[in-house]
Amino acid sequence: GAVVSQHPSWVICKSGTSVKIECRSLDFQATTMFWYRQFPKQSLMLMATSNEGSKATYEQGVEKDKFLINHASLTLSTLTVTSAHPEDSSFYICSAPQGASNQPQHFGDGTRLSIL
Amino acid sequence: GNSVTQMEGPVTLSEEAFLTINCTYTATGYPSLFWYVQYPGEGLQLLLKATKADDKGSNKGFEATYRKETTSFHLEKGSVQVSDSAVYFCALSREGSARQLTFGSGTQLTVLP
Secondary structure, X not given: OOOEEEEOOEEEEOOOOOEEEEEEEOOOOOOEEEEEEEXXXXXXXXXEEEEOOOOOXXXXXXXXXXXXXXXXXXXXXXXXXXXXOHHHOEEEEEEEEOOOOOOOEEEOOOEEEEEO | OOEEEEOOOOEEEEOOOOEEEOEEEEOOOOOXXXXXXXXXXXXXXXXXXXXXXXXXXEEOOEEEEOEOOOOEOOEEEOOOOXXXXXXXXXXXXXXXOOOOEEEOOOEEEEEEO
């Protein structure tokens, strides 16, 4: 079964709305989680590293005020797309490593965000 | 910096055909290498991995060998099935870690019955 749960899986909303996406690690603690964005027929681009109890680390070119990340507990990270616009429409995927640093990450099933 | 170059798709094969998806990388040191698969509407699933030179990762009939001399990690399967239709991503992480991943552009595979 899934070890990383991502919710919602699909959301459609009007321009200007803020949307929150949750990423939960199931049965394990994740002090670090990663958020990726995937455009149609393209690869995943790392947006930010979510750190439990501290500020997220954003990749170059990613607006931190636009994509708010909160990692309030050892099993939950949230990504909030603030005042979303059509260009924010995309597939967002989170991942969480489990165990030693050389162990592969577990990915969520992704959230398809469509802004009208 | 690190980068992954992956064979462009889409790739369309008949069932039971042989599959090769090329992947080459640029990185310092000895990164770990991965193949992930993404089925429609889903997140990524780890298919196989290799952590050092000459390692062969294998899973579900897929194989890939870590070739340091050619900086390659090509994915192969001897006989594909319709259920293998998906997008395949080659990825690497920095030496000793599977944390921050650098992905290739992905290759769409369609297997026809």
